[in-house]
Every structure is written in structure tokens, then in C-alpha cells.
Amino acid sequence: MAPEEYDCIVIGAGIQGSFTAYHLAKHKKSTLLLEQFALPHTRGSSHGQSRIIRKSYNEDVYIHMMEESYELWSLLEREAGVALHRHTGLLVMGPENGKDFQCIKGSVEKNKIPVVELQRHEFSQRIPNVNLTEGDAAFVENTAGILYADRAIRAAQMIFQQHGGVIKDGQKVLQIEPGSMVTVSTGSGVYRAKSLVITAGPWANTLLKHVGLQLPLKVVKINVCYWKEKVPGSYSLKNHFPCFIQLQPKEAEYDIYGIPSNEYPGLMKVCYHMGSETDPNERDKQMDKSDVDIVSRYISRCFPGLEPEPAVVESCLYTVTPDHHFVLDHHPTFNNIVIGAGFSGHGFKFGPIVGKMLSELSMGQKPSYDLSLFSTGRFHTHSRPNL
Template sequence: MPATFDCIVLGLGGIGSATLAALARRGVRVLGIDRFSPPHEYGSSHGETRVIRRAYPEHPDYVPLVDRAFRQWRELESETGRELLTRTGLLLTGPRDGDTIDGSLRAAAQHQLDIVEIPRGETRERFPHLRFEGDEATIYEQDAGFLRVEDCVEANLEAAAAHGAEQKFGETVLNWSASEAGVRVNTDRGDYSAGRLIVTAGAWATRLLSDLGVPFTVRRKVLLWHPVDESARDAFASGPTYMFERAGGVFYGFPCLDGATVKLALHTGGEETTDPDQIDRQLHQSDVEPVANALVPRLAGVDPAPARHTVCMYTMSPDHNFIIDRHPRFPSVTLAAGLSGHGFKFAPTLAEALTHLSLEGRSDLPINFLSLARFAV
């Protein structure tokens, strides 16, 4: 007989680990399964840091969700004694009519967010380690910052275990099935059954949720750590997180956290991959050139040659917005998929929504715009 639980969570990255913790806090007898040992460097929840911000250019309806997430990350810090969220401020620079500036200002106006535009002359005075062009607009979100990714995953897994969740690492899910009697999960080590299933499998959703008919695409994304000249390290260490919209895409970077380098990356674009298990994890010159050519010249004292790198994945939905919903054919199955490279910051709030959908069949959180109903499935 397979081991039996109230609920099983497939995938224990950012969203899955938070969901496991949320269910365990509710007293649910829950099992979490991951093909690796999280936190790990094989999926989408690694690379040391992720931006967290409220003025959301992707869609203004995200703002109430991320506002709630800010509070929930602080609650997790209190629960586990870990430092997870660091406020640094976020500097956004780009064309005034570009997606980054225009979308952020629209979201700020709709939700009365504390966003200020910095006059052209003042930017150079306040941020001497960053270089600005004359025709750009610059705005600043004071309360934004970054999350420590691996620490966040570890904190959620720690909280889940403290509340009785069972965790299986290094176990690959082969398939799952659902019926009126519940769900069954088959892995390379055994079988499990439960009343409910939540799928938070990241890039592996392309396999585990293929029956939805939603054309997910997986993008290979390279994160780079560039050396900083000693003369500029203090400015980068005390400065804000930053995003630059350029002709070549949207680039972002973080303060100097290790005393020697800054993490830089291109948010937009990315090479599509068909198999997350076979993704190319080597560094190529074509990975370095966009950042070296478009972003590094805007950063004083930063070496265009990276000292190290890692590769992660974005799992893109067709419209680049999340999918948070119950399975259209199996009400006992709930899913989070297609987080499209901007989901990590929402993890505790999406976990709350997934818990509501799984246990009660509905959520009062404002997630209707993330439902499967917008696709013909």
C-alpha cells in the first residue's frame, strides 16, 4: 500500500517550500517531494538574491499581492530567526515611455505607492557609482530591496518540518493521477497517495502539467558576478538595487554583498530549452556580451569579465503572467506554473492562495487575473 497523506506538494523551490510550510501550519498531513535537495542550483530558486518591489510594471494587480508578501517575509524572519529581506531601495532608469518607467509609475499611481522621480542632476550626485544618460527618466522606490533566495527556501523548509511536514529529497516524480478517491504520485522510489495534490514544479511543469495544453516555454537565464574595483566597492555596498531599460533589454544588478563583486543579469530574452534536465550550464561569450556591452558601462569600476556565473530557468506562460488555479478537470489538483521569471518574491502569498484553493476550493486573495480561464484549456 502506498504511503497516504492529506496533501502532496511536487517541487520544493521558492513556491513549493512556502506552500509546504503554509499547509503544515494549518495542521495538514503533508508530504513534499523534490527531485534534488533544495535549495539547489538546478532550477529557478537559486543565485543568492531576487529583487522585491511594489511598483510592478508587469501588471498593477500584482501590487496587493506583493504588498502582502512583504509582510509575510517579515513574519517568516520572525518565525525562523533568519535575515531574508534586505531593503536597499530600487533605482529604475530608462525611457520615460518604456515599460519599466511608464508601467511602474502607473502601478504607483493606482495604488498610491511611495515612488519618487529623481531629477537628472541629482542622480549623479546621489549615485556616483552609476552612470546615467541625458534623455532617461529615473525613479526610486525606497522600500524595495532583495531577498536571499537560498535562505528563503531553507527557512520555509525549516518551518514546514517544525510543523510536521514530511520531505523527500532526491526523488523524481514519474507521473501522477487523480480520481474521485484522491490522487496518486509515482516516483522512482515508491508510490504515494493523498486527498489533494499541489504542483509547484517550476520548469518541470512542462512535463507534469502537459495535459493542460498551455504552451509553457523554458528559458535559459545566466546570472553573472562581476568584479568591482576597490575604489567603487563602498559605493556599491551601500547603494541601491538597480534596473536599467536599454535598447538591448531590461538589465538589473545588486549591491556588492561579498566585498568583491556585483551580481548582474539580463531579465528579458533568454535561449529556449526543451529539456530542463539537459540545460547548458556552461558560460559562453554570447552570455556575457549583453551585460558587458549594455550594463557594465553604466557601472563605475565594474570589470566587464565576470568572475563566476550560474544558470537558472524562467518558465514562461504565454502572456508572462503566473498561473495559479485548480486543475480544470481534477478539482483535487492545484497548481502554480509559468511564473515567468518574476514569481519568487510572491512565494508566501502564492503559497497562501494555493493552500486556500486546495483546502477550500477558493481564495479571497486577488488572484482571478492569474486563473487558467484566460487560456482556452
């Protein structure tokens, strides 16, 4: 049989790939979205019920991207007729004189993001059931909240299909042949397109081998933990408890974050923002629980209303770059192959705007934002991870 032909093929139907396909289809490009697993699935990085959405970042480019991303999330809500976001606010805590806290605080103030600074003497009244670490300061970003992750992916894929897009799941890519028409072979078919976008998450380097490129991407398994409230509702959305980020906790090198109890009644999601390196195909053999122990110690010290042993432990994969910034770029040799990778555990909320920029690169347009921070030609500096 002759290969099916499209304007563009997108490999990987997580949030980045689904939004890339969504934007391409809305630009009337015939688009195929390929996924190796049967949809929906829990083997990658985009599944689960909740993610934090916020603008509190060190870098102006992320803040500006998030401003448009909020607009695009709202647009998808209207198109799909389903709620994808809930406002909660975001509590940011960290060493008052620490570089990370000062940089984020300075950045949100410069960009006029609405925040409320919490003085230590009023903290316990404003944020009950949380012990602020000695020497830490805190503020609340008012515009932040929760994204409903699984619901969001379904919505983006639904609108993509309404615009004529084609999804083929259960199709593992076996070969990619570059050329003026890129050929993609799976176990079930052969497909050709004028351009290709690779958004394969933890499997990015597996696919990039086919086109002679390897990026410094590390895949880590994250233990996603839910902790039982001693008094039901103490940390719940109904009681207006915010999401939070703890910068530079005493227990460990990386940040800790949390989302109020919602998806599992009476259980609050609190996780360490790093995990143990793994092969994405062998993740279930990675049994390291050191991240769970870190969060348990933190909860014992700072969240007295939670049981310090997790009630539910699920898992997720991060694909981490050395500097914890994304990869959004053309292949250095094949200009009609575009790469979206290395979202380093903080990319979900950027899905709509990342998809827009990857689609722009695929169509040969100038991207909406300066992508120099995200080029494949960097990887010479290291910085703290973002959430």
C-alpha cells in the same frame, strides 16, 4: 506496501512549493513535499543567495499581493529567527516617455508607494558611478531590497517540518493518477492524497503530461553574472548602493537588473532578464552567451566602475508564460489538482503569498486575491516581462 496517505502532496520544493507546503501544514493538513533532487540543489529556479524584493509593478494586483508578501516574509523571519531581507531601495531607470516607465511610475504613485523621483541634474550626486542614459528618467522605490534566497527556502522548509510536514527529496515522480484520491508514484514509493499541488518549475509540463494538460511554458537558461568593481565597495551594500532595474535598455529588448555587491565581495550581480530556450534536463549543453554580451555592452556604457567582463557566471532557469504572468489555477478537469507554474523570472518575492493562494485552492477555499490574471484559460495576449 500500502501507499502513504496525506491530505495534500506538493511536488517541487522550490520557493513556491515550500511555501505552499508551509501554509498547508499551518492549517493542520498532513502534507508531503516531494523533490526530485537531493536538497539543497542548484538545478531549478529558486537557488542562489539573492533576489530583488519590490512593489514597483504595472499591475495593481501584483502591488497588493506584494504588500501582504512583505508581511509574510517578516512573519517567517520571526518564526525562523533569521534575517531574510535587507533594505536597499530600488533604482528604476527607463525612457522618460516610454510606456513601461510611465506605467510603473503611475502605478506606484496611485498606490502610494514611497518613491523619490531623481532629476537629471542631481542623478550623479545621488547615484554615483552610474551614467543615466540620455532621454531616461529615474526614481527610487524606498521600500525595496534584497531577499536572501537560499536562506529563505531553508527557513520555509524548517517551519513546515516543525508543523509536522514531511519532506522526501531524491524522488522523481514517475506517474500521477487522478481521482478522488490522487496517486503519485516515484522511484522510491507510492503516495496518495486528497489533493495535489504541482509546483515543479521547469518540469511543470513534464508532470502535467500525466494528467492530460500542456501549458505554453518556455524554459530558458539565464546566465547569472557577477562583475568586478574597479574600486572595491563602489557598488556595495556598505556604501548603500541600491538594487536597480533598467527598463528598455538600448542594447536589447528585455530589461537588465542588478544587485549591489554582497554575496561575492567586490562583485556586483548584473543580469539580462531573458535567456536562451533549453531543455531543463540538458541545460549544461546550452552554451549561448548572447545575454552576457548584452550586459557587457550595457556595463561599458552605464557602469564605468565595473570591469566589462564577468568574473563569475552561474546559471538559473526561468519558466516563462507568453504574457509573463503566473499560472495559479485548478486543473481544468481535475479540481483537486492545483497548478503553480510559469513564474517567468519574477516570482520568488511572491513566494509567501503564492503559497498561501495555492494552499487555499488546494483546500477548496476562495483565494485571497482575484486570480483571473493567472488562469489556465488565457494565453491570448503578450506583454513585456516583469522582473
